[in-house]
Amino acid sequence: MMPLRTPQWWSYGLFLATLSTFLSAQEPALRVPATVSAGSPFAISVRGQGRGTLYLLGPSRALRREIEFGKDASISGDDVSSSGIYQVVVCAGGSCATKNLEVRPAPAKRLGFLLHPSRVPVSTRNAVNATAIAFDQHSNVVLAPADVTFRISPAGEKPIEKTVPTVLGIASFQMDSRASQGTLEVNAKLDDTTEPRVIQQVASEACGLRMTAVPAGTTITLQTDPIRDCKGNPLPDGTIVSFTKIDGAGKSTVDTPIKKDRAVAQFSVSGPARISVACGVVVGNEIAWGGRQ
Amino acid sequence: MKRGLAILIVVLTAALLAAGWLQAGGLKIQAERSGRTPDEAVRALMASIQARDWDRAYRGLDHSNDLQQADFVREIAGADGSLRTYSNLQSFDIWPVHASAGQAMLRVRLNWSSAVGSLAEVRDLQVVRSGDAWKVVWPRPNFAKVPLHVLPVNYLRWDVVGRRSDDWGTATVDSPQVRILSMNAVERPDSVVVVGEVENEDTVPAYLNISAALLKSDGSVLAQQDSFDAISHSLLPKQVSPYRIDFPGARLSQVKSVRIDAHPLLIPASADPVISVENQSVSKDALGRSILKGSLVNQSGQIVNIAQVLAVFYDTSGKAIWVSDGYVDQALQPQAPVPFAVDIPADVANRMHDYHVAVNHYTAPSA
Numbered sequence: 001m002m003p004l005r006t007p008q009w010w011s012y013g014l015f016l017a018t019l020s021t022f023l024s025a026q027e028p029a030l031r032v033p034a035t036v037s038a039g040s041p042f043a044i045s046v047r048g049q050g051r052g053t054l055y056l057l058g059p060s061r062a063l064r065r066e067i068e069f070g071k072d073a074s075i076s077g078d079d080v081s082s083s084g085i086y087q088v089v090v091c092a093g094g095s096c097a098t099k100n101l102e103v104r105p106a107p108a109k110r111l112g113f114l115l116h117p118s119r120v121p122v123s124t125r126n127a128v129n130a131t132a133i134a135f136d137q138h139s140n141v142v143l144a145p146a147d148v149t150f151r152i153s154p155a156g157e158k159p160i161e162k163t164v165p166t167v168l169g170i171a172s173f174q175m176d177s178r179a180s181q182g183t184l185e186v187n188a189k190l191d192d193t194t195e196p197r198v199i200q201q202v203a204s205e206a207c208g209l210r211m212t213a214v215p216a217g218t219t220i221t222l223q224t225d226p227i228r229d230c231k232g233n234p235l236p237d238g239t240i241v242s243f244t245k246i247d248g249a250g251k252s253t254v255d256t257p258i259k260k261d262r263a264v265a266q267f268s269v270s271g272p273a274r275i276s277v278a279c280g281v282v283v284g285n286e287i288a289w290g291g292r293q
Numbered sequence: 294m295k296r297g298l299a300i301l302i303v304v305l306t307a308a309l310l311a312a313g314w315l316q317a318g319g320l321k322i323q324a325e326r327s328g329r330t331p332d333e334a335v336r337a338l339m340a341s342i343q344a345r346d347w348d349r350a351y352r353g354l355d356h357s358n359d360l361q362q363a364d365f366v367r368e369i370a371g372a373d374g375s376l377r378t379y380s381n382l383q384s385f386d387i388w389p390v391h392a393s394a395g396q397a398m399l400r401v402r403l404n405w406s407s408a409v410g411s412l413a414e415v416r417d418l419q420v421v422r423s424g425d426a427w428k429v430v431w432p433r434p435n436f437a438k439v440p441l442h443v444l445p446v447n448y449l450r451w452d453v454v455g456r457r458s459d460d461w462g463t464a465t466v467d468s469p470q471v472r473i474l475s476m477n478a479v480e481r482p483d484s485v486v487v488v489g490e491v492e493n494e495d496t497v498p499a500y501l502n503i504s505a506a507l508l509k510s511d512g513s514v515l516a517q518q519d520s521f522d523a524i525s526h527s528l529l530p531k532q533v534s535p536y537r538i539d540f541p542g543a544r545l546s547q548v549k550s551v552r553i554d555a556h557p558l559l560i561p562a563s564a565d566p567v568i569s570v571e572n573q574s575v576s577k578d579a580l581g582r583s584i585l586k587g588s589l590v591n592q593s594g595q596i597v598n599i600a601q602v603l604a605v606f607y608d609t610s611g612k613a614i615w616v617s618d619g620y621v622d623q624a625l626q627p628q629a630p631v632p633f634a635v636d637i638p639a640d641v642a643n644r645m646h647d648y649h650v651a652v653n654h655y656t657a658p659s660a
Contacts, residue, residue: 007470019636034419112460112461114461115468117470119467119495120498121471209552212612236530237449238449238451239530239531240529240532249571249572249574250571250573250574251572251574252570252571252573252649253649254567254569254570255532255652256567257529257564257567259447259449265569267569268571269385270359276388280494280532280533281492281533
């Protein structure tokens with residue numbers, strides 16, 4: 001049997017030195033919450049003793065701070081106002097520890113609302129597009145599902161409501177424009193937040209464009225009937241109507257704006273003439289002057 | 294000795310002056326001023342117009358038709374902010390048409406440099422013998438005389454008010470909706486030209502520009518241009534404008550396709566003035582070229598300073614095959630017809646079945 005040998009003083013010293021080196025080479029033990037809400041303060045802690053440097057790297061912000069191990073390092077809400085994945089890095093003695101932190105959007109507080117287009121012809125299928133995006137107070141898109149209520153108020157009609165759940169923060173729908181021109185107001189509502197938008201429903205292409213001619217000496221005055229679209233909406237004043245006359249003197253044209261629902265033009269005529277009228281791509285009736293109409 | 298030196302200096306000075314006079318074309322100018330032949334008389338008149346020396350130009354005219362100098366100057370130099378007031382006679386060419394012992398007819402091509410580029414004008418001038426000299430018979434300009442009356446103008450106007458917001462979704466006024474009605478790429482001897490028509494199909498006025506890119510077979514861009522002034526940029530609701538985009542030096546064989554874009558902007562605009570285009574007809578000019586001519590009548594109460602005519606020509610299938618444009622160098626007085634003419638290329642004139650004329654205008658803001 002071998003006799004036990006009593007350790008020498010130098011062997012204790014060697015063991016402690018080895019342990020100390022081993023411990024100092026270890027990464028700092030970092031404790032970070034897995035998720036936090038945007039704008040909410042939280043704390044980061046590192047076990048052990050000593051001091052190190054904390055880095056917080058976010059989508060729109062970076063932070064560097066000296067911290068003391070063994071104590072909580074508080075992070076203010078302003079430092080995590082943007083949602084996304086943040087990296088928390090603590091470095092000490094030449095080594096670093098890293099953890100990820102997910103900052104989620106806070107509850108929805110604001111709506112971004114686009115009602116498009118600002119002018120839409122009447123009776124057009126799926127012409128009106130409403131898109132609402134839910135934002136938190138820090139302008140992060142709120143990805144959690146929520147119901148957005150759209151209150152649709154066409155001029156002269158009873159309002160109707162439509163509820164659309166958000167998908168990845170976006171609620172949208174399309175609708176036909178109404179048959180009557182006028183305003184179309186849509187209010188998007190989410191909890192206590194309401195965003196109003198108003199667009200104009202305007203007359204569509206002219207329909208049944210018709211003119212009459214009245215002679216006055218060597219000139220004739222041409223006047224259209226009230227110009228309306230196929231739903232009976234008057235085309236707005238200022239819309240251009242083109243009159244064309246072809247007679248022995250050649251061809252004459254005039255582009256004249258509608259005033260008070262009608263367009264009026266005057267031509268001098270020499271002999272038989274053919275007169276036509278058009279509004280944009282819509283052609284109206286033709287008059288054979290000096291012959292049959 | 295001193296006397297001899299003085300004489301020498303005087304002689305040398307005279308010789309140098311004479312050399313300078315000859316160098317500056319003094320003999321030619323003298324010949325042009327003399328009017329000893331019909332050609333010289335017309336040259337003298339053109340030289341005076343070029344120098345804007347109206348007194349001398351008027352003196353070179355035959356006055357048997359009671360032509361007033363003020364009328365002559367108004368016709369040549371322009372008035373009321375017309376394009377002619379921004380023009381100078383750059384050069385001229387003269388051809389004899391016929392001549393006899395007492396009178397002659399000469400054809401003059403006047404090349405004006407103007408604010409919108411060079412403009413050509415062809416005139417037939419009658420020249421008559423008056424003693425030893427020849428004088429140009431300048432036809433009396435027939436300025437329309439509109440009787441004094443009140444013209445009520447209750448024109449429409451669109452204004453754009455308010456400020457844009459940077460918040461998403463709050464900018465609630467869209468650009469006007471425009472539609473390209475037709476587009477046709479045609480080959481000319483020295484270029485490829487894209488012509489067509491565009492309509493403002495919205496209920497608000499639009500300021501419009503059209504750009505086009507010629508694409509090669511591999512999809513890369515061969516050339517890119519925009520319509521510049523061959524379009525009516527301001528379009529009222531439902532108004533249709535021809536457009537033409539020139540690609541100098543390009544060949545159609547190099548082009549696989551054409552990409553065309555309209556760029557409309559919402560602008561304040563007025564429905565005034567209304568300009569009618571009357572008595573349009575196609576005929577031949579003095580040089581035998583096909584032209585579309587007619588007259589413009591400003592139906593409003595305000596003078597239109599500069600007018601531009603845009604004419605689109607269609608073939609039998611109704612396809613746009615060419616767009617001509619031309620500026621009118623006279624101002625459009627209210628209710629007074631002003632003639633215009635635009636060129637039609639010979640091949641287009643042969644294939645043309647119909648045409649449509651639009652008028653672009655510029656009116657200086659009234660004080």
